[in-house]
Amino acid sequence: MAIAVEMPKMSDTMTEGVLVAWLADEGDTVAPGDIIAQVETDKATMDLEAYDDGVLLKKVIGEGEAVPIGGLIAVLGKAGEDPSAILAKYQGGDGAAAAPEASEAEVSTDATPSAAPAASGDGAATASASGGRIKASPLARRLAQEHGIALGSIAGSGPEGRIVKRDVEAAMSTSAAAPATAPAPVTTPAVAAPAYQPPPPIAVTGSEPAYNAVRISQMRKTIARRLAQSKYTAPHFYLTIDVDMDRMVEVRKQLNAVAEAQGTQKISFNDLITKACAAALKQHPEVNASYLEQEGEIRQYHAVHIAVAVAVDEGLVTPVIRDVDQKGLTQIAEETRALAAKARDRKLQPQEMEGSTFTTSNLGMFGIEEFTAIINPPNACILAIGGIRDVPVVKDGAIVPGKRMKVTLSSDHRVVDGAVGATFMATLRSYFEEPMTLLL
């Protein structure tokens, strides 16, 4: 009996996966746990393991091809067995590649290691699954597919948790103005407005094409969707402070002298900033929070999990350092280094990017003095960190050389008001300027 190998659901927000590389060949014998291919999801490149014994009879898709969750990737079976029955089954009526219209819902319990921890990356949402099947209206299903939104990440507001049009539109976050009770928003958001017009062709001179067409990667799609969602739904406001870094520079020097002597991980400014944020967040739970419209509540988290934005070749990922408030600087430094390395190698696992309660983004090393960042949903705030500058400062009436750094907090005004953000920033400043207090 031949066995179908389907595209598993490898992350909460994944809707399709791209087969990056085959690691087994047709005719190879595989055992459960053997890695047969690498799959690029919206978050990372992950190993695809075999779940059964058998011979790889047929690779159904080639490298670089995308398949929705539940789509057929390969067929396993006994040597010489005919895979055509399975191929026919998955080919279905629509003749479209190997991908059945299979709802991601139905397979979500399949080969997936039990999906999301309670506070998952898209923690704002709860799947309206009952018995593994997500209930959604046909329209909602289609809209979600068209806009690359996983139904599992949406809470349904219809009877028995059915996901309906308005829920998907809320997730698309383009309908922020529509009241939650409106049936079908009369003013359909821009998405559905005029029919899409492809850009006009650009005149080509000679034989040189006028542009490079770059395929939009899964990661870029995710960045596009989540940041647009954030900027459209969360009303951002920004608070900037210019902090005195003299003591921080001094403390770091001392700490790293010790680290060098002991052979432990050196501490970066960013590690100190992460630690300072955790200490400040612990004192300001209203900033360590999420606005969850579907649930009708604001959650103030007890734990402090800080996501650190890491630039990688294709874009940006946000690995999460957990329970930062309970960790020492060396451990924070080691974990940050390890996660950043994994991020650059695209080896981060989805769970390593989920569950943050706050995010920092540091562009200081690029000579950026200050900038504003887009909130990483469902966080309430993100801290944008600029570089440390040597500047003349006035101390005791004299102009002396000083070290200054600008940090800007972007806040979701649905959760954090101006005064709340400002008090948090005052606490943050005290930790930056008196870093020894972090030890208290």
Place this chain on the structure above:
Amino acid sequence: MPEMQLREAIRQAMVEEMERDENIFLIGEEVAQYNGAYKVSQGMLDQFGEKRVIDSPISEAGFAGLGIGAALNGLRPIVEFMTWNFSFVAIDQIINNAAKVGYMSGGQFKTPIVFRGPNGAAGQLAATHNTSVEAIYAYFPGLKVISISNPDDAYGLMKSAIRDDDPVVFLESEVMYGLKGEVEVDPERLIPIGKARIAREGDDVTLVGHNKSYWVAMEVADRLAADGYSAEVIDPRTIRPFDFDTVIESVKKTNRCVIIDESNPFASISSEIAFQIQDRAFDYLDAPIRRVTAKDVPAPYAKNLIAHYMPGADDAYEACKKVMYV
């Protein structure tokens, strides 16, 4: 535009067509000397004489068959059933002869005949006099079925029905004969068969209702408007061929549909409309299609029971709120 009662609009259409074409005649119980049981044919005996306005014996199978024979031989009869309940006596003539002769003769024979009369419930008339027949006749390929809700449509569609070379079942309403409305009178005003009318445009829900149910739909649309929702109301006007395109385009816009039909629900027009929508607009549906119909029992006699039996505006209003999730 002159204002007319529904019965006057139907009469106006028949009179104009009979003046235009002497092959047209009217036959039925009490259509001539008594001027029609519901006074639809008032004055027509005087105008056209007893050769063209004919009182039949109480024998539906007989005069329906006579009409079909006349149609096969080149005349264009209008056969009135005093009510469509009585057409069951003549159903073999209608479905086995009128509907099928053209097909069985390879198109050598045409049956240009109109069967007309009041259809559906009309109050405390009990089980045998309250039947809605549209699904029964629409079931048979070969028949066209029209059901009108207002004088203007009645006028324009009756003229089209008389001029059509296929047999047409034309469904009126006992309780609507006195309904007044403006009629655009013009001897050549033919409303096309098979074309629905969007009576009211809206974005939030599509309401489909024909004949009396159309007025229920309009009432519900008013109530929804008061709540801030806009309902699109479609009067199909023709039951067969049904204008599915118009309904489906509407559902693609509103993503939801409630069908109001005073027929019994099983295997009815509402079943077919719902089937077509899910077949052709599945990916546009945001809620199950709902229908509000008569209860699935013979019509009761008692006043309170018949009121409960009929599909009402309250039920339809609740159905709309359900599909809109509000």
